[in-house]
Amino acid sequence: MTFNRSSLPQEVQKLILAFSTLPGIGPKTAQRLSYFVMSQNKDEVMNLSVALRDVKENLDFCKTCCFITSENNLDSCKLCDEKDPTQICVVENVIDAITIEMSGVHKGGFHILHGVISPMSGIGPDQLKIAHLITRLHKGNTEELIIATNPTLEGEATAMYLNKLIEENFTNIKLTRLARGLAAGTDLEYSDFSTLSNAFENRMSIDT
Amino acid sequence: MKQKQISSIGLITRCTNYKESDRIFTLISEEEGLMKFIARGAKKPKSKLSGHIEPLNYINVFYRKGAGLNAVSQVESLNSFLDIKKNYDLILEAQYLMELAENLSVEGEGNTFLFKGLISTLSNIASETNKDIQVMIFEFEILRQQGFGIQVFDCINCNKSLSKSDHFFSSFMGGFLCDACLPANLSGGELNKVSISNQLLFRNIARKNYTSILKTSIPEVDILSVRKLLQKSIRDLMGVQLKTVNFQL
Numbered sequence: 001m002t003f004n005r006s007s008l009p010q011e012v013q014k015l016i017l018a019f020s021t022l023p024g025i026g027p028k029t030a031q032r033l034s035y036f037v038m039s040q041n042k043d044e045v046m047n048l049s050v051a052l053r054d055v056k057e058n059l060d061f062c063k064t065c066c067f068i069t070s071e072n073n074l075d076s077c078k079l080c081d082e083k084d085p086t087q088i089c090v091v092e093n094v095i096d097a098i099t100i101e102m103s104g105v106h107k108g109g110f111h112i113l114h115g116v117i118s119p120m121s122g123i124g125p126d127q128l129k130i131a132h133l134i135t136r137l138h139k140g141n142t143e144e145l146i147i148a149t150n151p152t153l154e155g156e157a158t159a160m161y162l163n164k165l166i167e168e169n170f171t172n173i174k175l176t177r178l179a180r181g182l183a184a185g186t187d188l189e190y191s192d193f194s195t196l197s198n199a200f201e202n203r204m205s206i207d208t
Numbered sequence: 209m210k211q212k213q214i215s216s217i218g219l220i221t222r223c224t225n226y227k228e229s230d231r232i233f234t235l236i237s238e239e240e241g242l243m244k245f246i247a248r249g250a251k252k253p254k255s256k257l258s259g260h261i262e263p264l265n266y267i268n269v270f271y272r273k274g275a276g277l278n279a280v281s282q283v284e285s286l287n288s289f290l291d292i293k294k295n296y297d298l299i300l301e302a303q304y305l306m307e308l309a310e311n312l313s314v315e316g317e318g319n320t321f322l323f324k325g326l327i328s329t330l331s332n333i334a335s336e337t338n339k340d341i342q343v344m345i346f347e348f349e350i351l352r353q354q355g356f357g358i359q360v361f362d363c364i365n366c367n368k369s370l371s372k373s374d375h376f377f378s379s380f381m382g383g384f385l386c387d388a389c390l391p392a393n394l395s396g397g398e399l400n401k402v403s404i405s406n407q408l409l410f411r412n413i414a415r416k417n418y419t420s421i422l423k424t425s426i427p428e429v430d431i432l433s434v435r436k437l438l439q440k441s442i443r444d445l446m447g448v449q450l451k452t453v454n455f456q457l
Contacts, residue, residue, distance in 0.1 A: 024227050119303045120222060120263075122451040152223075153263045153299065160296035183253050192259030193288040 005031075012038070064136065066112040066129045068094055083109040086143040090133065090162065092116050092150060100148065108146070111136065116154040117161055125161055133162075137170060144174040151180050151194075211272045213281060216240055219327065220265045221306040225251060231261050232277065234310065235269065238323040242313040245269065246277040260285050264292060264302055266327065291334035301339055302330055304452040305346065311448045312354065321353050340431045341421055347438040348413045351382075356445040358438075359383030360410040370407075377402045379440035397444065400437060406430050 005013065012034060019030035037045055062069040062077035069077035079097060087108025091097045097110045113128045137145070147162055149155035159177060166175050181199030182191060191199075218237030226232045229251040235243045250257040257280060260267055266287040271278040292298040309326045313319060329346040333339040351358060362369055364383030375384040380397030384407070390399075402410075409430065412421045439456070442448050 119300055119452040119455040120307050122454070124455055153293065156293060157296055157299045160299070164296065185254050187256070190256040192262075192265070192285050193290060194262070194293065195259045197288075197290055 061112075061114075061129075065097075065110045066114060066132060067097060067110065079110050083107065085109060085140060087146065088136075088142050088144070089146040089148050091148050092155065092158070096148065096150075106146070108144075113149075113158065116149060116152075116158045118154045118157075128158075130162070130165070134165070134169065137166075137173065142173055144176060146176050146178065148178045151198075213270055213272055215268055215270045216243060217268050217286065218243065218266070218323075219306070219309075219330075220261065220263050220267060221310050223261060223263055229255075231257075233261055233263075235267070236306075236309055236313050236323060236326070237318065238320055239318040240315075241317045241319060242310065242315045244277050244315075245271060245280050246274075247280040247283070250280075257283050262288075263306065264289050264299075264330075287331075289330055289334055292330065298333060298339065300452070300455050301333055301343060304450065304456055305329060305343065307450050307452045308347075308350070308442070308448070311450065312350065312446075322350065325349060336422070338422060338431075340428075340435055341426075344431070344435055344438055345413055345418060345421075347435075347442060351438070351441060351445065354446060356382055356441070358410065358414070358441060360407065360414045363389050365389035372404060374401055374403055375407065376400065377437055379437060379444040382441060382445050398440075400433075400440075402433075402437070403430070406434050409434050 005016070008016075015034040015037065016027070016030045019025055019033045020027055022030075025033070037048070058070055059068050060071050060074055061067070062080060063074050064076055064080045067077045067079040079101060084107050087106070088111050089097075089100060089106050089108060090111045090113060091100065092113055092115065094112055094114075097112055100106050101110070111129070111133050113130065113133075115123055115128050117123060117125055117128070136142075145162075145166060147159045149159045163175055163177075166173060179202055180195070181202050182188070182195060188196075216235070216237045216239065218235040218240075220233050220235050222234040224232050226246065229249050231247045231250040233245050233247065235245060237243055247257045247261050249255050250261050252258070260283040261280075265285055266289070268284040268286055269280055270282040270284075271280045289302065292302050305326060309322055312322055325346050329342050332342040336342055348358065359382060362383075363386035364378065364381045365385055366389050368386055368388075370384055370386055373387075375386065376390060376399040377384050378397055378399055384402065385399070405426075409421065409426060412418075439450075439453055442450075443453075
């Protein structure tokens with residue numbers, strides 16, 4: 001009888017299968033991770049297991065900005081506390097919000113969409129936290145909405161959709177978009193047409 | 209021995225992030241059909257590849273063939289379809305066209321007709337006023353090229369010439385049924401009543417009478433109903449289920 005993966009104990013097979021569902025993890029890497037987990041001591045493995053369980057059991061989305069927060073603090077999270085309520089920065093995901101927050105450049109609140117409009121992946125506006133954003137804008141005293149989606153095709157489509165939606169529903173909210181153009185340290189020679197076009201459209205006068 | 213660097217020209221249809229800073233993308237090329245690439249470090253801000261690797265970019269890619277994914281060494285943008293990228297409706301349309309082309313493309317087998325049709329339709333929807341007509345022409349021609357040409361002059365069942373009146377269209381059978389053949393709706397699929405003016409639109413597309421179609425002002429309702437029939441035909445005749453259709457019309 002030949003030995004293959006199905007000859008392994010059920011527990012190991014289940015762990016390999018579970019690891020291979022993670023992004024960027026193929027069957028070989030999943031196998032390697034599984035053997036690593038088996039070689040760790042019990043406490044380390046239990047810590048990992050408890051951390052994974054807690055993420056799903058104790059966390060939910062903040063009712064204000066849709067950031068991740070613990071279940072006993074759903075109305076306002078750490079990202080909403082002591083923020084200028086008149087400015088909201090709309091981002092694609094939690095990581096983008098953390099990056100902006102850590103930079104300290106934005107003093108207002110956030111709104112996390114949890115994705116972008118991507119028809120080719122079957123994701124439309126209804127699957128994002130857009131309806132939640134509209135409700136929030138109706139309730140609050142927002143003066144400016146900063147759209148900070150990534151400058152990708154899907155990010156741009158989402159920004160355009162939001163722009164249309166906000167303009168139709170709110171006349172008193174200023175809508176802005178993060179500046180796009182050449183990044184520091186890049187070469188003009190290697191710039192793509194989209195970046196160059198944006199850089200020229202958004203060119204600035206030189207202040208001395 | 210280091211592998212030889214080769215190049216291909218094509219349109220990027222899909223991109224996904226991989227690991228810390230890599231990007232995997234799908235390209236449709238004229239000679240090789242569907243191709244998959246990995247661009248290492250493309251997500252880094254200072255990468256020379258970053259902005260070029262985006263869906264809807266028509267590029268010249270230099271790469272080394274790999275066992276799985278081809279490894280990109282250099283990319284040159286040829287057309288970024290900027291006019292499409294500035295319009296939400298056009299982005300949705302372009303995504304529909306790319307998904308359709310992706311579904312009809314095969315790895316390692318080029319389809320010049322499909323590729324040229326896709327690129328020219330994308331160029332046309334960005335510059336011409338009636339994008340729906342441009343897309344319909346592409347859909348009709350693709351159905352014909354794939355061997356599912358829609359029969360618009362004669363009855364799909366008895367092959368007799370269709371009279372000048374409203375007729376029912378069957379997306380399963382790929383054409384119109386005359387009144388006598390209506391009970392013979394063999395496929396049992398849904399039938400859609402089509403007006404004489406909409407039948408004329410079908411006929412003009414079949415005759416490749418494009419200038420006449422583009423000059424005539426056709427009500428939007430008519431255009432949309434013909435587009436729906438073409439999309440149903442693509443689904444029913446070719447068995448192509450497109451996710452982007454749900455975001456169309």
